[in-house]
Every structure is written in structure tokens, then in C-alpha cells.
Amino acid sequence: MHLPLDQILEDRGLRVIAVPTDGLCLLHAVKAVLNNDEQFHITTAGIAKIVQAEVRDNIPHYEPFFLMPVRDVLSDLDAYLERGKYNSDLGDIAIAAICNAISVHLTIFEERRIDEEPSYTIELSHPPSRVESKFNVSLLRSSLPKEHYHYDALVMMPVAVDPHDQDCLKTKVTFNSW
Numbered sequence: 001m002h003l004p005l006d007q008i009l010e011d012r013g014l015r016v017i018a019v020p021t022d023g024l025c026l027l028h029a030v031k032a033v034l035n036n037d038e039q040f041h042i043t044t045a046g047i048a049k050i051v052q053a054e055v056r057d058n059i060p061h062y063e064p065f066f067l068m069p070v071r072d073v074l075s076d077l078d079a080y081l082e083r084g085k086y087n088s089d090l091g092d093i094a095i096a097a098i099c100n101a102i103s104v105h106l107t108i109f110e111e112r113r114i115d116e117e118p119s120y121t122i123e124l125s126h127p128p129s130r131v132e133s134k135f136n137v138s139l140l141r142s143s144l145p146k147e148h149y150h151y152d153a154l155v156m157m158p159v160a161v162d163p164h165d166q167d168c169l170k171t172k173v174t175f176n177s178w
Helices: 005-012 025-035 044-057 059-065 070-083 090-102
Strands: 014-017 105-110 120-122 136-144 148-156 159-161 171-173
Touching: 005 014, 014 025, 025 044, 025 090, 025 136, 025 148, 044 059, 044 070, 044 090, 059 090, 070 090, 090 105
Parallel strands: 105 136
Antiparallel strands: 014 148, 105 120, 136 148, 159 171
């Protein structure tokens, strides 16, 4: 049985935070998830700089994924992080670089398959890990026209505790449909 997206998200305790469709949606979505937690405050530009440094500092780790010479990939990466446009498979490299640079576990759900298991989960991939990740980032990937993808943030819905329940066992979850 195929459930509506908002019902599936509600069942999982998730809500969507929509981000701009300016070509940097992956970075905006990661920022939205991280900034939803009180221990983080980061900008999209900050994530871009971290990703840029991660790839440049660890070229041997990412080079097997390059489909063009290293200097062209680095130039393309700079253009992507500045303007949101690229000509290669930088999206996949950026996803891995985000996980490694920020030390997060990244789970990406595809909108057409969200009622199934996550489309994929990316773990920190190059040892030694600088910091053990204790933070999970979940994103919703949907297709835009012309076979482009768009990422939105998925965050846990706030849980309001019933003030009359001394044991805090009863909870009420509110869901705002998007």
C-alpha cells in the first residue's frame, strides 16, 4: 500500500524543511538539519568551505570518483560551491565530503521510495575519522524537471509533553503538512 508522503513522514516522526532550489540545495538542506539542533550553527557558505577543504586535502581519497583531471574537478567544485552549477558528478563527491568533513551520518530518502527503506545511508569513509559521529542528517531527495534532483531537510517533529502527565509518558506530536 502506498501512503501519502506526509503520512509516511509523520509515522517516522519527521517533517520537511524546504530549502531554496538555487543549485546549492544539498548544502542548504544539511545546514537546515544541523541548525535545527542547538549545538550547531553553521552557514551554507561555511559548509561549502569545509567541503572544499575536505576534497582538496584528501584528493587521493576522492580521486577514484573523478571523471576528469583533478584540476578540472577542483575548478568545477569551486564553481559548484560558489554558484550551484557543475558539469560532472560532483553531487556524489560533495555528499561523501560532507559526511567526512562534518563527521555526520547522512541518510537520503528518495521521495518516490520513502515508504521503503532509506535510499542510501552514507557513513564516514576515510580513516582515521577525526571525530566519531553522533549526529545523523536525513534528507529528502526529489526529482525536478530535466532529471535534476532537489534536496530538502528532514528533521524530527517537536514532541510536546502533556504537563498533567507526571511520568511524561503521554506525548502529543503535532505535524504540519508541507
